[in-house]
Amino acid sequence: MRSSNIEFGPDIKDRMIRFRLWAPLQERVRVRIEARGEWEMQPQENGWHLADVSGARPGDLYKFILSNGIEVPDPASRFQPRDVHGSSEIINPTFAWQAKHSNGRPWEEMVIYEMHVGAFTEAGTFLAAIDKLDHLAQLGITAIQLMPLSDFPGRYGWGYDGVLPYAPDSSYGRPEDLKALVDAAHRRGICVFLDVVYNHFGPEGNYLPLYAPIFSDKHKTPWGSGINYDGVGCRIIRDFIIQNAIYWLTEFRMDGLRLDAVHAIKDDSDLHILREFSERVRRAIPGRQIHLIVENEDNNSALLTRDVDGKPQHFTAQWNDDIHHVLHVAATDETFGYYKDYAGNISKIGRALAEGFVFQGEQMEYRGKARGAPSAGLPPTAFVSFIQNHDQIGNRAMGDRMIASHPIEALKAIAAVYLLSPQIPMLFMGEEWGAAEPFPFFCDLDEELKKKVKSGRREELSRLPGFEADDVPDPTSENTFRSAKLCWDNLGRDKIFGDYYRQLLSLRYERIVPLLMDARGHSANYDATAGFVSVKWRLGPSILYLAANLSDEAIEARIPHKACSIFRVGDCGSGHLGPWAVVWSLSPPKTDG
Incomplete structure (x- = not known):
């Protein structure tokens, strides 16, 4: 030992x-x-x-x-x-692993399922989550992504206020329980990714500043002073963070990491911490397929560059908020806050699907400045697409899911778009059966911090028109946390979504995934007019074609007659598409119409 x-x-x-x-x-x-x-x-x-x-x-x-x-x-x-x-x-690091320690799964095979361990089951533990893995495997999930586990204060929380990055939070169970969850997932062919936070420490329980220069005086983040990645003592702080990533990937056999809000990681060093991070992590684990995902509001495509063989040089993929925003606006007609920048121009849907980012250096009104960099040169697999995640649900005043107030036809249409797109899809827990439970923000801090969180939450949400701040659930209440727990009793009652998602993911595995190894940049083009969106991807010797009417009105539309239709939903007639109709087709280049 x-x-x-x-x-x-x-x-x-x-x-x-x-x-x-x-x-x-x-x-x-x-x-x-x-x-x-x-x-x-x-x-x-x-x-x-x-x-x-x-x-x-x-x-x-x-x-x-x-x-x-x-x-x-x-x-x-x-x-x-x-x-x-x-x-x-002191923890004994040994564990009786049952699953073969394999090389992992190729990135192209990923269908990600984001979960909050505490809300995923009634018990809210690592061991309880194991009981639901068969459901995920049968659905077609190939990777689960756990929201942050690093020890945070209190009995419940989202995990983004962690202060002890090497310790899985005790509210979910012991370290050996987490290993048992990873082991059980691997036995079912499911990879495990972990969401990690390297841009700040939480406000309660962070004792590091008492004895080490953990924070920087020259960098600020939305959560306070930035982590000292470029000042006196930064070498050991950089090692502390990079070795933490290696620890999760080796000690717990995780298959990848999702780095939270990397745009808030400030570093003026010649070698930015993110570059050193990706290089050292990949070098430390040479025999396995390790996947590194970023969340990056700045849409910095340089982090996602590929080498001559198409392999990621730094990070594997980025959460693509742009694809969420354009599909959300199409399905809901919501135009408040940042959604306004994605409304009124359906060509943005085509651009997000074909090129990744909608904003590639253009001015974004909500931000008051230019956003993004060119991304068409990246393969579609450099982007993780979704129509729900913890942020996009939880940062709504009531934490309500789309199913709570929007037509099923619209939700099925945008699900068909993102689940069969060459981008890597990610579901949020319960989405696959149309779970209606909200996912509001929740945390459990000391009394003084609770007051600040409640006040800050109301102020933050007051920026979004249409929401009454007085109606916002108390984020520090245990009842708010409990309201987010999935009700698994509803899983078998309504099979409209369950069977539909299972069908889409089966089709993805059979017809789309085999093409993705040949996915390259500058391989797609799009057209979008009056509600009609069409996108064509060249994936090696094949062409994948999408035709979609993401509106309430029937439209005229041309579908390539020489392509083989592999999926249809809605009224897809000759020369027209009914409301919320989607057609996916596949053909070799020589027979493309």
Whole structure:
């Protein structure tokens, strides 16, 4: 039983454990092990403090004691059984894996399912989630993406206010339970991705500033000071973050990561932290297919560049908010907030499907500045498409899903568009059966922070016309969290969506996925007029063709007569498409009409 090569956290050796803390702002540090005693840690070069404790073992609980007597958990704690303010537990890293440790699955095969562990089941645990994996496998899901797990304060939360990035939150279970979930998923051919937050730390339980220069004075984020990726001491901070990613991918055998809001990661170094991150992570795990996804409001296509063989040089793909926005506006007619920039021009749907980004350097009114960079040169698989996710549901005042107020015909049409598109699709939990449970924002903080969150939430949502701030659910209430839990009893009651999604994903696997290895940039063109959208992708020797009427009125439309129709929904007559009608066709180049 030995630790990995990660330099942070307790190092388990044969007869003793080495405790390590990078605390350059402290002259003296002790480690206290409950029911065992205290040990003075020896100062080292570069601000490190070490203590070798013989007889210490997994299961022991410990804290570090700073010069002024303040007790803090290990910033690289592997588990916090008493939450963020409590002692850290030494964890045995060994696990009896059952699934073969394979090379993973190709990116082109991914159908992602985003889930919040706490709301996914009534129990809200890693082990309870295992019971639902057969459902996902039968649906056609090939990857689950877990919302952030790094230990956050309280009993419930979205996870984006985590403060201990190496410790899976105890409200979901123990580390070995998370490994059991990953193992069970792999046995079913399902990959596991983890959402990680490297742009900020949460406001409660972050003790790092007491002993290390974790924050930067020159960079600001929406959540406060930026992480110090380019100042004094930044080398160790960069290592702390990069090794955290490697830890999740190796210790827990994750297949990939989704990096939250990378546009908020500020770094003036010659080698930006994101570039170093992608290079070192891929180099550390050379024998497996590791997929790195970003969320990036700036639509920086440079992060997604491919090499001459079409392989990602840095990041595999980006969440494509633009495809969500154009399809959402088409299905709902909502034009408030940022949706206004996507309304009134149906050609934006064609551009999002064919080229990825709608805004590729043009001025965006909502932002008050230009947004994005050219993206047509990227393959469609560089984009993750969706019509729902935690943000786009949870950042609505009531956290309501589209199914709550919009026609089923419209929802089925946009689902057919995004699930069969060459972009990589992502479902949000429960979407596949038309779950109506809301997914509002929720968190559990101390009383002072609760007041600030409630006030800030109302102020943020007041920017969106049409919402009454007084109606917003209290984000700090346990009832708000419980309202988000999926009701699995509804799974078999209405099969309209369930059978439909299963049909689409089966078709995707059989007819679309085999073409995606040949997907390249500059391979698509589009046309869009008066509600009619057509897109044509050249995928190696084949042409994939979409014709869609995303409106309430029937329209004249030409569908390529020499192409083989592989899917139709709605009234798809000769020379016309009825309301919310979608046709997908496939043909080799020589027979394209």
